[in-house]
Amino acid sequence: MLYVTRREVFSASHRLFIENLSDEENKRIFGKCSNPNGHGHNYILEVTVAGEADPATGYVVDLKVLKELIQKEIIQKVDHKNLNVDVDFLQGKNPTVENIVSSIWDQLVEKIPSGKLYSIKLRETENNYVEYKGKE
Ligand code: NI
Numbered sequence: 001m002l003y004v005t006r007r008e009v010f011s012a013s014h015r016l017f018i019e020n021l022s023d024e025e026n027k028r029i030f031g032k033c034s035n036p037n038g039h040g041h042n043y044i045l046e047v048t049v050a051g052e053a054d055p056a057t058g059y060v061v062d063l064k065v066l067k068e069l070i071q072k073e074i075i076q077k078v079d080h081k082n083l084n085v086d087v088d089f090l091q092g093k094n095p096t097v098e099n100i101v102s103s104i105w106d107q108l109v110e111k112i113p114s115g116k117l118y119s120i121k122l123r124e125t126e127n128n129y130v131e132y133k134g135k136e
Helices: 023-034 063-078 097-108
Strands: 002-014 039-051 116-123 129-132
Touching: 002 063, 039 063, 039 097, 063 097, 097 116, 097 129
Parallel strands: none
Antiparallel strands: 002 039, 039 116, 116 129
8 A cells, every 4th residue: 555645734823712611711721722812823734645556657646636636625725714714614613633634634535536535634833733534
């Protein structure tokens, strides 16, 4: 099995909060990410497709096509946006890395041109990332 990864970056703002908790309680749970007026991150997204190489092209997936797909379905919708309000596929979700990464999976899984979506990694800070490999 071969694993092919495309990396893309985007910058976005968010505020993590649970609606029926006070600002104090939200701050205790979500820290800086619960700043009432939001704050920003530079996110790094990695999309990995698994499969066998096509005998004719030698590719598992055409990275040019994969890049365009990620740009169109994800990056154009999230880059320089407010993840709490601007993004159709995040509506009604608390934009934690966990919720963002599984939502990105759902946006891409049926559209991968060849091979099979294997994992999506999303890095929010230098030291934290979440990886999603679909439902068990
Ligand atoms: Ni944050």
